[in-house]
Amino acid sequence: MSGAATLVPLPVILPLCAAGLKLAIGARLERVQRFISAAVLLAVLVVSLLLLIAADQQGPQVMNAGGWAPPVGIVLVADRLSALMLVISSSVTLSVLVYSVGQGMADNDETTPLSVFHPSYLVLVAGVSDTFLAGDLFNLYVGFELMLTASYVLMTIGGTLARIRAGATYAIVSLLSSMLFLAAVAMVYAAAGTVTMAQLPARLDALPQSVAMVIQIALLGVFAIKAAVFPLAAWLPDSYPTAPAPVTAVFAGLLTKVGIYAMLRTQTLLFPGSRIGSVLMVLALLSLLVGILGAVSQTDLKRLLSFTLVSHMGFMIFGIGLGSPGGISGAVFYVAHHITVQTTLFLVAGLIERRSGTTDLQSLGGLARLSPALGVMFFVPAMNLAGIPPLSGFLGKFGLLRAGVHDGGALAYVLVGGATVTSLLTLYALAKAWNVAFWRAPTPEMCAVGTVLESTEEEPAGGGRGTSPGGIGDWPGGLRVLVPRRVTATFGGQEITTSSSLPVSMAGATAALVAFGLAFTVLAGPLFGLTDRAAGELLARSPYVEAVLHR
Amino acid sequence: MKGTVALVACGGVLFAAGTALLLARPLTRILLGAVLIGNGVNLLVLATSGPDGNAALLYPGSARSTMSDPLPQAFILTAIVITLALTAFLATMAYRAWQHSGNDDVPDDIEDIRVVRRATYAEERERLRAAYRKQRLEYRALARGEEEREAREHTAYERLGTARDRYRELRRRARADARAFRARQARAEESAEEIVGEDDPWQTILGADR
Numbered sequence: 001m002s003g004a005a006t007l008v009p010l011p012v013i014l015p016l017c018a019a020g021l022k023l024a025i026g027a028r029l030e031r032v033q034r035f036i037s038a039a040v041l042l043a044v045l046v047v048s049l050l051l052l053i054a055a056d057q058q059g060p061q062v063m064n065a066g067g068w069a070p071p072v073g074i075v076l077v078a079d080r081l082s083a084l085m086l087v088i089s090s091s092v093t094l095s096v097l098v099y100s101v102g103q104g105m106a107d108n109d110e111t112t113p114l115s116v117f118h119p120s121y122l123v124l125v126a127g128v129s130d131t132f133l134a135g136d137l138f139n140l141y142v143g144f145e146l147m148l149t150a151s152y153v154l155m156t157i158g159g160t161l162a163r164i165r166a167g168a169t170y171a172i173v174s175l176l177s178s179m180l181f182l183a184a185v186a187m188v189y190a191a192a193g194t195v196t197m198a199q200l201p202a203r204l205d206a207l208p209q210s211v212a213m214v215i216q217i218a219l220l221g222v223f224a225i226k227a228a229v230f231p232l233a234a235w236l237p238d239s240y241p242t243a244p245a246p247v248t249a250v251f252a253g254l255l256t257k258v259g260i261y262a263m264l265r266t267q268t269l270l271f272p273g274s275r276i277g278s279v280l281m282v283l284a285l286l287s288l289l290v291g292i293l294g295a296v297s298q299t300d301l302k303r304l305l306s307f308t309l310v311s312h313m314g315f316m317i318f319g320i321g322l323g324s325p326g327g328i329s330g331a332v333f334y335v336a337h338h339i340t341v342q343t344t345l346f347l348v349a350g351l352i353e354r355r356s357g358t359t360d361l362q363s364l365g366g367l368a369r370l371s372p373a374l375g376v377m378f379f380v381p382a383m384n385l386a387g388i389p390p391l392s393g394f395l396g397k398f399g400l401l402r403a404g405v406h407d408g409g410a411l412a413y414v415l416v417g418g419a420t421v422t423s424l425l426t427l428y429a430l431a432k433a434w435n436v437a438f439w440r441a442p443t444p445e446m447c448a449v450g451t452v453l454e455s456t457e458e459e460p461a462g463g464g465r466g467t468s469p470g471g472i473g474d475w476p477g478g479l480r481v482l483v484p485r486r487v488t489a490t491f492g493g494q495e496i497t498t499s500s501s502l503p504v505s506m507a508g509a510t511a512a513l514v515a516f517g518l519a520f521t522v523l524a525g526p527l528f529g530l531t532d533r534a535a536g537e538l539l540a541r542s543p544y545v546e547a548v549l550h551r
Numbered sequence: 552m553k554g555t556v557a558l559v560a561c562g563g564v565l566f567a568a569g570t571a572l573l574l575a576r577p578l579t580r581i582l583l584g585a586v587l588i589g590n591g592v593n594l595l596v597l598a599t600s601g602p603d604g605n606a607a608l609l610y611p612g613s614a615r616s617t618m619s620d621p622l623p624q625a626f627i628l629t630a631i632v633i634t635l636a637l638t639a640f641l642a643t644m645a646y647r648a649w650q651h652s653g654n655d656d657v658p659d660d661i662e663d664i665r666v667v668r669r670a671t672y673a674e675e676r677e678r679l680r681a682a683y684r685k686q687r688l689e690y691r692a693l694a695r696g697e698e699e700r701e702a703r704e705h706t707a708y709e710r711l712g713t714a715r716d717r718y719r720e721l722r723r724r725a726r727a728d729a730r731a732f733r734a735r736q737a738r739a740e741e742s743a744e745e746i747v748g749e750d751d752p753w754q755t756i757l758g759a760d761r
Contacts, residue, residue: 072622138626145633152640161651164644168578168657171644175585175637176573182592182630189623190599238660303662 004054008063008076010047011086011129014040019122027115034101037118041097041125045090052083056530060537060547062135070196070548075135077197079544080534081332082132085261088336089132091516092253092343093125095509099347100246102505103354116157124150124250131258135548137185137195140262144181144226148174151255154247155239166242173235177225184218191215198548200270201541209275216271220263220280227259229317230287233310237294240309241302241359245350248302252309253343257335260316264335267320268328268538280321281411288314288422295429301349301359304433308385308426309342315422318415319400326403328535333528334396337384337520341393344381344513348374351502351510352437361433366442373507375438380514382434386427392520397423399528558598565591578645578655582638589634593627600624 018040022033054061060079064070078086100117127147134140152174156167189195191211192203204212221232228236236256240248291311298304316338319331353359355371368375380391387393397419404416520527537543565587572584600620605613607621645655 138629142629142633149633149636149640152637156644156647159647161648164648164651165658165660168581168644168648169660171637171641172573172581172585172657175641176588178633178637179585179588179592182626183595185626186592186596186599186623189596189626195622238662 004051004058005061005063007047007051007054008061008078008133009065011044011051011090012076012126012133014044014047015122015126015129019119019126022115022119022122033118037097037122038094038101040122041090041094044125044129045087045094048083048086048090051078052080052087054078055080055083056533059543062547070135070198071194074139075196075198075548076133076139077135077544077548078133079547080530080537081261081264084332084336084530084534085132085257086129088339089128089254089257090125092339092513093121093128093250095513095516096246096250096343096347097121098512099249099350099506099509100244102503102507102509103244103246103350116153120150120153120157121250124154128254128258132261134197136197137188137200141178141181141185144258145178147255147258148178151251155243155251157244157247162242166239169235170239173225177222180218180225181222184215184222187215187218196548197265197269198545201272201545204270212271213275216266216276219266219270220276223259223262223266224283225259227256227263227313227317228310229283229313230290230310231283233287233291233313236310237303237306240306241300245346245353249343249346249350252306252346253339256309256313257316257339260313260320260331260335263317263320264328264331264538267323269541269544272539272541273323277321277323278411280317281415284314284317284321285415285418286314287311287317288418292422292425292429296425296432298429299361301352301361301364301433301437302346304361304429305342305345305349308429311422311426312338312342312385315397315400315419318419319403321415322403322407322412324403324407325532325535325539326406327400328538329528329531330396330399330403332531332534333392333399336527336531337392337396337517340513340517340520341381341384344510344517345378345385347506347510347513348378348381351377351506354502354506361436363443364437365440366438368438370442371502374502377507377510377514378438379434381517382430384517386430387423388427390521392517392524395521395524395528555598558594562591562594562598565594576656578641578648578657581657582641582645585641586634586638589630593630596623596626596630 018036021036025033051061055078060077061083062078063076065074065076067073100121124147127143127145127150130143130146131140132143134143152167152171155170156163185195188200191207192200194200194203204215225232240251243251288311291307291309291314295304295307295311298307312334315334316331319327319329319334321327349359351374352364352367355367355374356364358364384391384393387397401416401419404412404419569584569586569588569591572580572587575581575584600623602619604617604619607618607624648655
């Protein structure tokens with residue numbers, strides 16, 4: 001076992017150990033605990049960087065857990081794609097942790113986040129890492145489950161009625177997709193006699209085409225639920241915006257991309273020569289257009305961002321559907337870009353909420369004058385998401401569009417057109433949000449600093465379904481009016497007020513992520529080189545298989 | 552493994568029952584549905600294992616051909632643990648929902664309701680707008696009628712005006728004629744008086760004809 005290969009399990013093991021340690025410590029020693037979390041995630045980032053360098057220079061790094069050989073034991077593999085995903089995810093999770101620490105400290109809310117938030121968050125990180133490193137389908141399933149179980153806790157943290165409601169949707173959908181995933185794994189095992197990804201290519205190639213197709217569709221369906229691709233995306237905008245800002249940010253950035261990663265891995269390694277590429281492209285087109293039209297019609301910033309998330313999934317599915325080296329490379333680049341940008345935007349939404357008490361665009365206004373730093377932190381990633389030329393969003397989209405034109409099929413050209421329209425509509429939606437929230441004259445309630453955002457009695461208990469919280473009020477005269485629902489970024493149920501000065505670590509973490517997103521532009525050349533090599537490695541299939549089977 | 556058809560059929564029934572339960576509103580029923588589907592999947596996984604046999608223990612002299620396939624069993628054990636954790640979580644969530652609202656129903660999404668309401672609002676607005684348009688049209692028709700009447704009056708007035716002007720012109724001319732006549736008469740009377748003052752009446756009557 002080479003030196004770098006011993007590092008492979010660390011991104012999974014370290015956060016899990018830290019989570020256990022934190023559960024043992026409980027709510028004591030806050031500073032030590034925060035330090036442990038940050039140090040562990042920093043260590044994961046360093047390990048991921050080392051793995052990326054090793055995987056790029058020496059080929060895939062493989063570790064057999066317990067020394068058991070692949071068909072029996074658990075295999076962890078870090079190739080270029082996995083290592084790149086690990087680097088991006090650990091940078092993002094580290095930033096979000098720093099942000100959440102700032103939020104927790106500012107909220108005078110010591111006990112809840114430390115004893116619940118940090119362990120769950122670390123388990124989530126471990127699950128994400130395990131998914132990226134998994135060398136067999138069942139371990140992929142376990143990674144998903146680790147991640148999802150932690151995400152259920154994070155989604156319903158505090159246990160308010162709104163979060164329970166949103167969490168129920170999320171948990172049920174995820175639960176169903178997990179069951180389907182396990183059934184698909186059973187199918188693979190029944191058909192091929194193994195679930196080790198390195199052994200599967202040869203065995204699946206030997207199967208009748210129809211059987212392989214059924215397996216492919218089953219797996220794709222599961223991953224499409226995770227990745228929120230159009231017909232299976234309805235759960236996402238309902239559940240994400242209710243969670244606390246850092247949680248939403250990391251969910252939006254990472255959890256959906258884990259589905260994309262799993263698609264990339266299975267489509268290239270297990271089912272090469274995209275036989276259902278055209279189906280994927282149609283889904284990508286629908287996802288792009290339906291998602292962005294949903295975003296245009298939203299009046300809440302978080303929901304708007306959730307819909308752009310659904311929409312931009314289409315770009316990555318487009319790349320996977322193309323199946324060409326350019327398409328895969330563009331999809332990988334876009335995943336890296338989109339994780340960072342989407343997380344940043346949700347963190348900024350959390351900052352806006354902290355500043356003004358709401359993310360409802362109808363009651364926001366004048367933020368550009370009240371808080372210019374916030375304006376910059378929103379503007380840059382927003383333009384990045386929309387794909388304004390010097391930024392990485394443009395580069396990612398350009399890579400995908402070039403691959404589409406290179407493909408030359410009629411459907412690919414339709415996709416190119418749809419993707420361009422989507423970019424313009426994204427720009428329109430974000431510019432609309434910018435105009436209203438930042439350039440409009442401040443609304444009266446905007447100026448009041450110190451408004452109570454959430455108290456312990458946030459929602460009245462005992463209301464039936466008809467009078468759901470913050471929902472619909474009655475005006476006299478039988479006219480039904482909608483009262484904008486205020487969902488606040490808090491941990492626990494303590495009283496929180498708006499403040500004009502943003503907590504340093506929240507703003508710092510957000511600014512760091514903005515800078516990280518800009519770094520994709522500066523380092524676009526080397527990064528595209530890396531994604532090209534990763535795509536070549538994925539499409540060649542043999543480096544992965546040989547690294548796992550012939551060590 | 553013998554009896555795989557029974558396993559598959561049982562798994563299918565559990566799936567069907569679980570799906571039916573998942574479609575219900577109360578979280579408790581959904582939880583039961585998840586448990587049923589989870590067990591159904593476990594049975595399907597078990598059905599994928601090869602021929603049944605002895606426990607998969609490696610000891611000296613054990614023949615691999617007589618062993619059952621251990622891998623699906625390992626899968627199932629893992630899946631059971633995971634399903635157990637999720638069951639506990641869902642049960643907690645159902646309890647919490649009951650604490651909050653007195654039931655554990657999964658409510659409709661508020662934003663969805665808003666979207667639906669938006670549609671009904673749009674219909675209502677259309678209806679009101681239609682009524683408003685109708686009334687506006689009626690008002691305009693009324694107003695137009697009034698305008699027309701005014702216009703008619705105006706033209707009538709104008710026509711009247713021209714008639715009056717003509718009358719005034721005529722009257723002016725008549726008066727001028729009358730003035731001229733009176734002036735002539737006055738001049739005639741003056742000259743007559745002069746003549747009367749000079750001579751006898753016959754002179755006045757006959758004048759130069761005398």
